[in-house]
Amino acid sequence: MLSNPPFGVEWKKVQKEVVDEHKLKGFDGRFGPGLPRVSDGSLLFLLHLISKMRPVGEGGSRIGIILNGSPLFTGGAGSGESEIRRYVLENDLLEAIVAMPNDMFFNTGIATYIWILSNHKSKEHKNKVQLINAAKMGESMRKSLGSKRKELKEASIDDITRLYGAFEENEISKIFDTTDFGYRRITVERPLQLSYYPHDSERVDALKEDKAFVKLDKALQDEILTALADIKEEKISDRELFAKKLDVKLTASQFKLIQKHISEHDDEAVLCRDKKGKLEANPDLRDNENIPLSESIESYFAREVKPHVPLAWIDEKKTDDKDGKVGIVGYEIPFNRHFYEYVAPRALEEIDAELDAVTSEIMKLLKEVHS
Known part of the structure; x- marks a missing residue:
């Protein structure tokens, strides 16, 4: 099966039908693995074609579909796009991806890629994916046709076909395990450590202007502001001590409201713990790490x-x-990263010489203007 669906077309008009099929039919329908964002339906076309593949017992199928770069990497771990890539790779359906030259189409000059999928891979292709970078094989046309300025000559097409058939690595052909594109996104927490500044006028003013504070009973507002003013210390680096010094009966949400404005993170402050003695996490310092599936999370x-x-x-x-x-599993195919070629910056002396030449030329022109 061959397909060249439109690039980046939104599917809002059929959103209800697609979402219903995904939820009600699951993997018995076309869209069981997941749904991409509404603004780009490219991966829906891919799932539709996969659903049409003949079973392996009946000879299987091979698919060739042209997509833009978005389906390679859009969407983080757990997103619809990532889950679709996960389904394709974990079920060993992806055989190869070929990067095409830019300016190959009449109405767009964006980068495009041919995805080749198969459900009856040969033994040597099992759990492998070949990436072929044919981006530099395009030749300029004598006359442009809209945005189409390049074409692939028969010789280049033959070269790409041979690379695909040979299933060998060289400077424009690389072979990976399917798991090489997978990672596990873990959430890294850091402890809550706060210092409180009860006399900082800007912080206190911000507290007063907070809508949640304004909604509090006027008597409670006054009690809080008076209590802050009565604290002798300019800085308190211990939450329990601050609460004791404040000495106002507050709900948890009311205390957090004050804390939001009066405190800030301080690596030197006392660690905050919950009632069970466990460290509390600071949501502002929360971070994520993407760890390759081939590596231990702990190491x-x-x-x-x-x-x-x-x-x-x-x-x-x-x-x-x-x-x-x-950790949440994600998949992406960073095609360009695998074919990146480092270009060393020009020597500083060369840049200085060029700047001197340009400066001299400017000065010469200025003299001519004033003469």
Whole structure:
């Protein structure tokens, strides 16, 4: 099957039907793996074609579909796009992706890619994906046709076909395991450490102007402001001590409202703990790390995170819906990264010489103007 669906077309007009099929039919329908964002239906076309593949027992099928760059990487772990890529790769359906030259189409000059999928891979292709970078094989046309300024000559098409058939690596052909494109996104937490500044006028003014504070009973507002003014210390780096000094009966949300404006993170402050004695996380310092599926979470965390933030920990409640393990699995295919060629910057002397030449030319022109 061959397909060249429109690039980046939104599917809002059929959103209800597509969402219903996804929810009600699941994998018995076309869109079981997931749904992409409404603004780009490219991956819906891909799922539609996959649903039309003949079973392996009946000979199987091979698909060739032209897509733009978005389906390669759009959407983080757990997103609809990532889940679709996950389905394709974990079911070993992707055989190869070929990067085409720009300016190959009449109405757009964007980068395009041919995805080749198969459900009856040969033994040597099992659990492998070949990336072929044919982006530089295009030749300029004598006369442009709209945005189409380049074409692939027969010789270039033959070269691409041979690369695909040979299934070998060289400077424009690389072979990966399907799991090389997968990662596990973990949530890294850091402890809540706060210092409070009860006499900072800007902070107190911000508290007064907060809509949530304005809605409080006037008597409670006055009590809070008076209590802040009565605290002798300019800075308190201990939450429990601050609450004791404040000495106002507050709900948890009311105390957090004050804390929001009066405090800030301080690495030297006392660690905040909950009623069970466990460290509380600071949501403002929450971060994510994408760890390759081939690597242990523990070893990665010990090597890449702990040396820089010793008090950090992994939120083990964030688990993947499918395998139940810590971290959410995601898949992306960073095609250009695998074919990136480093270009060294020009020598500083060369740049200086060029600037001097340009400056001299400008001065010469200015003299001519004033003469």
